[in-house]
Amino acid sequence: MIGSSYDFNLLTAFLPNYAAHERVAGFEKTPEYTYQYKIVGRSDQPITYLSAPIGAFAIMEENRFIVEKTPETILPKRDIHVYYRTQDMATPSMLFEVSDDKREVACMASFVPTFEPKNP
Secondary structure, eight states: OBTTBEEEEEOOTTSOOGGGSSOOTTOSSOOOOOEEEEEEEEOSSOEEEEEOOTTOEEEEOSSEEEEEEEEESSOOSSOEEEEEEETTTTSOEEEEEEOTTSSOEEEEEEOOOOOSOOOO
């Protein structure tokens, strides 16, 4: 969480930087590299806020969001961040799931301290 929002961080360090090379063997000029992405987020609670990078197409529905970037040749200078909030994200919660054979249980507890007043 960053600034009372969940943060989905897509690292860009793995994208190749062909511009750093003057010339690639066998090519007259540096080859162009395009990138694009599509991020689909789902939540068990209604999503109340979504912030997407400039130039990305964003759709926010009740329990999911889509952030999509069409192919582009200019590589981003920073990592790609998508920030979102859910309706009750500042409320402690507990989720559990029982295995099909009823022999195992997985649990997740969320304790989210905050100094912000709860929205009405």
